[in-house]
Amino acid sequence: MPTPIATIDETHAPDLGSWVEGADMHPDFPIQNLPLGVFSVDGQVPRGGIAIGAMILDLAALAHSGLLEGEALAAAKAASGPTLNPLLALGTGPRRALRRAVSALLAKGSPKQPDVTPLLVPAHRARMHLPARVGDYSDFYVGIHHAAEVGALFRPEQPLLPNYKHIPIGYHGRASTIRPSGSPVIRPNGQTRGADGDLPRLGPTQRLDFELELGLWIGPGNTQGQPIPLGQAWEHMGGLTLLNDWSARDIQAWEYQPLGPFLSKSFHTTVSPWIVTTEALAPFRIAQPPRAEADPSVLPYLQDAKDQDKGALALDLEVTLSSAAMRARGEEPQVLSHTQACAMYWTLGQMVAHHTVNGCALESGDLLGTGTLSGPEPGSKGSLLEITRGGAQPLQLPREETRTFLEDGDEVVLKGRFMAEGRRSIGFGECRGVIASAPQI
Template sequence: MPAAADASHAPTLRSWVASANGHGEFPIQNLPHGVFSPPGQEPRGGVAIGDEILDLAALLTSGLCTGELQPVLAAAAQPELNGFLALGAPARRALRARLSQLLAKGAPEQGRLEAMLHRSADCSMSLPARIGDYTDFYAGIHHATNIGALFRPENPLLPNYKHVPIGYHGRASSIRPSGSAVTRPNGQRKRPDEAAPSFGPCRSLDYELELGIWIGSGNGLGEPIAIDAAAQHIAGLCLLNDWSARDIQAWEYQPLGPFLAKSFTTTISPWIVTAEALAPFRIAQPPRPEGDPAPLPYLLGEADQREGAFAIDFEVLLLTPAMREKEQPPHRLSRGASHDLYWTIGQLIAHHSSNGCNLQPGDLLGSGTISGATAGSFGSLMEITRAGRETIALPGGETRTYLRDGDEIVMRARASREGFASIGFGECRARILPAPG
């Protein structure tokens, strides 16, 4: 058993919440945190358990969590979880242990807790925290290679890629929880065969499959986070769809990089799957191919290499208006795995703060698009269709190169490892609306 796993991860653990037992996403071994609103009520913090949400604001007034747990629970019950994330791993671990006890089968408090449950299907979800800053990385080497090969077949990766985690600062204000619609952006775009740019709706709208990383306790300005301490600053993970307007980006990104092609919307799954829940699913970072440079010392830690990656599998699905009308299930576009990331999350955090940049509780990092080395594992349409040169055949005779209005992208993920109950992240889903005007 991994050193950080404890009784709350036991695969034999069962809950008195019947829907949690064998649940594909939220068994009792998960207990992710989020912010939800029961019908007609204000947002508050909650924990997903099966098909239900435990109301932490109600639990706070029940007297079932006392002593040192009281301020921790109070922070977790708020409509923004920044204060809870700032408390760090020991506080999260203590609350997790108590929630596991309360929700376990045979708990004497069951009768009191049943009234604190809300059906997930009846509730709406909000962003779990106030996101002060959002940074998007480019840590998926297969994605970087696939994209580079479309434009630089002889030299797909730029010289710096294997030496430094590449990233850029994104737009925090346009991040939305799963279920929120995405409006197709307008922008300047110019095809190679066009003499001049034009302004209008994006013609090459794409998704990107990523992990979202929630920052817990931060660091002071001018105080870098050492690679050996980076894991302590990870509060949890979510799914992240880094929507991309490929044609707008192709025209605007040189020389400064992504701007309007990325800032129109980013979609995330609304639950924070805590670092503590993910403890059993930490795995070794895959070794670098022979001949690749070793990371510089500030990015190389023995513990991070030993257990800095995660055993998480993903799938991306597409639901078109025609499929929706015929009540057909979504069509799977690809499957992927988080071990295909070239850099660990710890390395992203160490690099981000290496110049003294201060990360803060509730900051969000994107991992970069997660793609595998073979077809069927690519994390974007640009890779799957080779920048629109090839089409995807869909059920019912439809085809796609890029996304059309009314299309809906659904991302799912599951952490699994032999000897432990698998846990999920909840869906990261959004439907595309037409461009304004």
Template sequence: MNWWTIDETHDATRMSWVESARDHTEFPVQNLPFGLFSPAGATPRVGVAIGDRILDLRALAQAGLVPQSLAAACGEDTVAGILALPAPDRRTLRRVLSDLLCAHDRRPEVEPMLHAADACALHLPARIGDYTDFYVGIHHANNIGRQFRPDNPLLPNYKHVPIGYHGRSSSIRPSDVPVLRPRGQRKPPEADTPVFAPSARLDYELEMGVWIGPGNELGAPVPIAQAADHIAGFCLLNDWSARDLQAWEYQPLGPFLAKNFHSTISPWIVTPEALAPFRVAQPPRPEGDPQPLPYLFDADDQAHGALAVTLEVHLSTQAMREAGLPPHRLSHGPATNMYWTVNQMVAHHASNGCNLTTGDLLGTGTISAPERSGFGSLMELSQGGKTPLDLPTGETRAFLEDGDEVIITASASAEGRVTIGFGECRARISPAR
């Protein structure tokens, strides 16, 4: 069975007895993402989002409603056990959950295991051992590069190798955890020497996150044709960036304190199986671009390696909330604006023998569009601060101010299929300490 195989769990006519799941824009029964939640006064446990409810997998396992071979993973206090499952076991669990939530004769025994989502706390799904941020959004690379190198925005290696850097996993937090404005060393253009002060050019970055499932041994590369076997799910990612700190510190070793102070992810892990109907062909490379080296090329990956996902970013300022105004949309665009596929990211990461481990997180890098409506950061939207954005309140923004809240959402859609979502990746900026 191919990893993009569509089965009965994707059937658009399949309806759950959970009323709120019917026509739910994010969590219908065709999605079934995993997360870590805790009901009021209870300890964290693994759950599945279904409509506006969360299904308790620990309770389900204790009741003997999942196969014995999967019970241990369902009963853990982290999603790591689910992430570590081989893809066939993950498919089996998906079918079991879908059947339990759709068969009306199972409702009496399963319904007591549902919790109202708005009465539960959501946590980081698993301990993230390592975090690597890539740079595969070619339009973002072009947009940023033009600000510094108008005649040659892309560096020579960009179209030959998936660029990435190792980030800081300890500062990744789930949605709704406030972001403290970082302090750091920066050099104002008018100053002769650097200062240590709060960042004045704080920015967001619109990304997708990739959760690693089964890992590989140290020294054992992952062939591109097997890369999908190591991917357990997807989420949304905001890799907050202090542009002024970064501009001063990044040479010669790259991102450091400007990027490691906080990253926000959406708490639900959308599985590769849920995204099977939304796999599309990787956009062809422009004429004249080099073909990937053999270790990065796979025909099936090129035919199915991109995602029909639409990404959106909204901004809510303190003044907007006080005026009762809804968040203002800053941008929207497709996730197909990636020069390299997720499988190519994984294959390249392990190509030197690096051992990926269960629970590692990869970031795609900022996903932008060639047109302004799809730019994935304020650095692009404001042209490095030169053209601030006008907001409905009369406010302007070149970069984020204290009290600003950034909300990232996404939906996967295709003709004849039920649209699914990822939940929110949301956080508000707090003043520097």
């Protein structure tokens, strides 16, 4: 019998509180969230943890505490090592058991508070790592407003290609350069097109951009040759993070024909370090916005009434930028974009079903990006390429600073908050990167 997915239970109750100080007021990590990550303290070996307020519950210590049993204990053991791949491989059942057990341990009035307190580590003392070893990273293109807007910049006569509304378009990305929030983003060198008739040049990219995306962590995944049907897709999702798909637009424009983006993307990808599990986000699954009347119907393997009914996310997204000068003056970052995740033309489930329809094997710890999530309005765009219309309309920052693309010292922060009426909001924590100057070559 398949494990039930997306069940809302007592762990989501909005009046549930935690005895951990400040957790109930935490914007991202109240007890309703309990996201999974990998942390280390004082240079010790990294291990799994769960964020609660400003603290981290050490899952390796919890596994040895005698406080867990059964599936919850198995899950905590699987999360005791330096990556969460073994936990993701267990699938939804044990992860859900761990969530319920941890929720009970951290809930206000838990008799176990004295036993659990020593297992908490202040988050400010911890260094966060990638939550899993990424076997393969694939990036999709499901943000239809982004696809249309960028398409219009390159192909005014045909912004959306004929396949867009039939296929969740995606491509393979680079796994080795995915880094957790906070790792410096080194401006890449690369080849760019020369001026008319000139040879191409090599140098630091002059059009460095961010891309606001969601990242989907896979687990357990499928055997090669055995597709995951859309109706089972959520059983293979571990959870979500924020993802910044840093992009060098000038390198991209010169290299991407005929095989797609390569070095323009492979220098760095930033993810927020906490996985918001599919269990945690269950109350925020909403109906996929209906397609337009004129939109074509999709092939049966991408059709599922339940997926349409719960395929979208009630998730607010925000991008901020601060220049080095702004931070030096102690100024607040400037909000570049505020948008919603329901700008996705294809659901997460459709991404998984399409990715595996050819028999491709997804493995625990694989990462799927959604592609840039832009809204239709000004102020909701998920990349500078869109915000500045390809650099044609510079962005105004405080005190005469302007931007077409990112400059050294710029800090970009992505944030996301799941919000629904009658529910306690939960978030990802930050997905942050500061641009470092290019190395001499």
